[in-house]
Amino acid sequence: MDETFTWLDDFVSFLITESHEKLVNDKKSPILPNQNGIYKIKDELFLDDGEIDEELKDIAASLGYDIRDELLDKRIYLKLPDNRVRNQEAVADEISKLVKPLFAEFPRSPETRQIFKTLYLWFSENRETAQNIFSDLYKNKHKLYDDDEIAENMKKAEDLDDLLNSTGMSIEEIKKALEGRISPAPTVITEPATPNI
DSSP: OHHHHHHHHHHHHHHHHTTOGGGGGOTTSOOEEBTTSOEEOGGGOBEEOSOOOHHHHHHHHHTTOOGGGGBBOTTSOOOOOGGGEEOHHHHHHHHHHHHGGGGGOSSOOHHHHHHHHHHHHHHHHTHHHHHHHSHHHHHTGGGGSOHHHHHHHHHHHHHHHHHHHHHOOOHHHHHHHHHHHOOOOOOOOOOOOOOOO
C-alpha cells in the first residue's frame, strides 16, 4: 500500500513539474486521495498541517463535520497556498460551533453524551492545548456533563472509595487480584476411547 502512495506522490509531482496541473483538478478522474481514501480534485482539498490530533478529527466527525473528507492524505505532497491549510485551531473552532447548540438538548441523546464524554476526556488529557484552542468551551467544560451523569459518576466514586477502604488495597492491587481469579475456562482434553479387543 505504501508503494502505491509513493508512486502516486511521484506521479502528482511529475504532473505539477511538467505543467499538467490541470489533471489534478479533472472532475471526471480525480486522483488525489483524502484522509478517508476517497479521491478528490485539488480544489476540494486542504492540507493537514500535521498537528491536528486524530482524536479531535474523530470528535469532529461524530458531530457531523468529517474534516478527513477535505484533507489531502498525508502521504501525498502537494503545494497549496496558506489559506488551503487546516490546523488544530480550525478543527477546534468547528467543534465548538457544533457543540454549543447541543448544550440545549434535553434530555441528551446517548450519542451526544458519548461525544461530550470523549471531548471532556480529551480536555483532561490535553489541558494546555485545550485551553489554547478551545478557550471559551474549555472554560465551560462543566456543561459537557448533565446532572444525571454527575450524580452517576459521584455514586461510582463513592462505591470505589468504599471498595478501597473495605479491602485496604490500591486500585492496582485489586486489578491484580481480580486478574488472578478470573482466568479462562480450562481446556478439557479427552483421550479417544480405545477399542476392546
